[in-house]
Amino acid sequence: MRYSALSLVADALGLAPRVPAWRSPAPKPAYDVVIVGGGGHGLATAWTLAATYGITNVAVLEKGYIGSGNVGRNTTIIRSNYLLEGNNPFYELSLRLWERLERDLNFNAMVSQRGVANLWHTDGQRDAFRRRGNAMRMHGVDAEMWDVAQVRARLPFLDFDNARFPVRGALVQPRGGTVRHDAVAWGYARAASALGVDIIPHCEVTAIRRDGDRVTGVETTRGDILCDRLALATAGHSSRSAEMAGIRLPIETHVLQAFVSEGLKPLIPNVITFGAGHFYVSQSDKGGLVFGGDIDGWNSYAQRGGLATVEHVVEAGVAMMPGLSRVKLLRGWGGVMDMSMDGSPIIDRALANLYLNAGWCYGGFKATPASGLCFAHLIATGAPHAVATQFRLDRFDRGAALDEKGAGPFPNLH
Amino acid sequence: MASLIACPHCGPRPREEFSVRGDAAPLRPAPDAAPEAWLAYLHARENPRGPHREHWRHEGGCGRWLVVARDTATHEVFSVTDVQAAARSAAREGRE
Ligand SMILES: Cc1cc2nc3c(=O)[nH]c(=O)nc-3n(C[C@H](O)[C@H](O)[C@H](O)COP(=O)(O)OP(=O)(O)OC[C@H]3O[C@@H](n4cnc5c(N)ncnc54)[C@H](O)[C@@H]3O)c2cc1C
Ligand SMILES: [Zn+2]
Numbered sequence: 001m002r003y004s005a006l007s008l009v010a011d012a013l014g015l016a017p018r019v020p021a022w023r024s025p026a027p028k029p030a031y032d033v034v035i036v037g038g039g040g041h042g043l044a045t046a047w048t049l050a051a052t053y054g055i056t057n058v059a060v061l062e063k064g065y066i067g068s069g070n071v072g073r074n075t076t077i078i079r080s081n082y083l084l085e086g087n088n089p090f091y092e093l094s095l096r097l098w099e100r101l102e103r104d105l106n107f108n109a110m111v112s113q114r115g116v117a118n119l120w121h122t123d124g125q126r127d128a129f130r131r132r133g134n135a136m137r138m139h140g141v142d143a144e145m146w147d148v149a150q151v152r153a154r155l156p157f158l159d160f161d162n163a164r165f166p167v168r169g170a171l172v173q174p175r176g177g178t179v180r181h182d183a184v185a186w187g188y189a190r191a192a193s194a195l196g197v198d199i200i201p202h203c204e205v206t207a208i209r210r211d212g213d214r215v216t217g218v219e220t221t222r223g224d225i226l227c228d229r230l231a232l233a234t235a236g237h238s239s240r241s242a243e244m245a246g247i248r249l250p251i252e253t254h255v256l257q258a259f260v261s262e263g264l265k266p267l268i269p270n271v272i273t274f275g276a277g278h279f280y281v282s283q284s285d286k287g288g289l290v291f292g293g294d295i296d297g298w299n300s301y302a303q304r305g306g307l308a309t310v311e312h313v314v315e316a317g318v319a320m321m322p323g324l325s326r327v328k329l330l331r332g333w334g335g336v337m338d339m340s341m342d343g344s345p346i347i348d349r350a351l352a353n354l355y356l357n358a359g360w361c362y363g364g365f366k367a368t369p370a371s372g373l374c375f376a377h378l379i380a381t382g383a384p385h386a387v388a389t390q391f392r393l394d395r396f397d398r399g400a401a402l403d404e405k406g407a408g409p410f411p412n413l414h
Numbered sequence: 415m416a417s418l419i420a421c422p423h424c425g426p427r428p429r430e431e432f433s434v435r436g437d438a439a440p441l442r443p444a445p446d447a448a449p450e451a452w453l454a455y456l457h458a459r460e461n462p463r464g465p466h467r468e469h470w471r472h473e474g475g476c477g478r479w480l481v482v483a484r485d486t487a488t489h490e491v492f493s494v495t496d497v498q499a500a501a502r503s504a505a506r507e508g509r510e
């Protein structure tokens with residue numbers, strides 16, 4: 001069924017039958033491509049394989065329910081304000097794909113280009129942001145520098161004259177913004193299913209069958225499944241799934257928390273990031289302030305974090321925006337992510353017919369459409385997509401780390 | 415992560431007094447070791463779901479480096495050892 005204004009009216013009047021958004025098939029014994037992980041990246045890959053490359057005999061195997069991983073846990077920020085050559089064109093392609101996502105999928109994902117403002121507080125930070133803004137513009141990406149008067153006019157609630165962290169200006173990407181994260185999972189699942197992809201939840205892959213340099217299939221909690229090509233998109237669990245194929249990755253698994261406040265009248269017009277601590281906030285369409293900060297810092301596979309980090313995040317938030325102290329916190333949660341050794345992702349072939357999509361750290365939501373395109377491109381053609389050539393797994397051995405932050409091989413510092 | 419860590423020198427202390435460096439398994443290769451050994455030391459991680467040995471420092475207390483053995487899924491702490499004591503007992507057992 002195609003969603004439209006007409007279908008909405010028909011539905012409201014009870015004239016149209018209610019149909020599930022995607023099919024629930026039993027797993028077949030074999031597929032051309034099996035994708036492990038039904039998060040944003042796995043689903044986007046499946047849809048792109050079917051829609052762009054005509055490969056439809058595809059299954060997406062998800063151990064939980066669709067949307068139970070990071071795709072449904074993130075703070076929904078999208079942007080392409082990257083500095084490095086290897087990153088910027090990829091994230092800009094992703095932003096362009098977000099701009100047409102709802103038409104491509106026929107699904108309302110509430111893509112909202114409300115702008116991302118990165119505050120700066122010192123001269124050194126201004127210079128670094130100016131450099132980044134210039135790098136963005138040279139790649140054809142929108143970037144603006146706001147002086148303090150411009151920031152004041154738009155975001156009057158910030159603590160401008162804080163004695164330690166006065167707000168002096170902001171680097172702004174007007175085309176950045178937010179997207180309703182759950183709708184991204186649902187939209188891709190629905191569109192992929194309509195093209196013949198089998199979406200199979202509650203199906204955990206427990207072993208990978210390997211024959212020399214090839215994989216032949218997987219063992220799952222719903223039986224064995226053979227495949228010609230196997231694609232891993234198991235964000236947060238990539239070390240575990242790669243280990244099933246005997247591969248060790250430059251990745252550690254860490255927990256990141258996020259929070260949402262009670263619903264408020266419209267207050268925060270865009271996405272704001274604090275420059276004097278790690279804190280970022282936006283307001284959802286329901287009115288809740290959605291915010292987060294640093295990862296907890298130690299390896300964790302538990303989808304929950306510690307209270308010390310909650311306190312730290314809230315302190316940073318109140319330092320940036322004192323009014324936050326009067327707002328009630330409604331919920332907090334955690335998600336476990338692949339933290340790679342250079343803070344950048346991996347899209348590569350790991351064995352003859354085993355493909356790897358991993359290492360997205362806390363920034364992979366914005367990458368979802370381009371990750372799906374580049375991963376599908378690699379699986380379908382065997383060659384890396386032009387904007388993903390620096391996401392190779394062997395870059396660590398070549399000394400070609402893609403370290404946007406310059407933090408070195410310390411995953412808990414990226 | 416547990417909210418208390420039992421420092422061998424200071425006793426049970428709040429987690430906030432400690433800073434974490436990370437996986438204690440990689441050992442610095444000899445200066446003239448092959449590049450592969452150095453690259454693996456820098457980048458390759460076991461990243462287990464379960465028991466894991468890590469370097470922590472009791473920053474807000476005795477200042478000593480510690481080896482904390484804990485579970486990355488349940489957050490249970492199994493043992494906390496001074497890093498030097500851990501190295502000595504490893505040497506005695508013939509590990510590097
Ligand atoms: C709190 C938080 C905030 C974030 N905020 C942002 C943000 O604002 N902007 C941004 O760009 N990024 C953000 N991120 C990062 C982003 O969410 C992730 O990088 C991205 O969602 C990862 O890709 P995914 O959607 O495919 O992951 P997931 O949704 O986690 O998908 C992976 C799936 O694999 C499944 N799986 C694992 N092992 C197996 C197995 N053996 N068998 C079957 N299935 C398996 C998991 O159950 C999971 O559903 C945030 C992350 C967190 C945790
Ligand atoms: Zn101590």
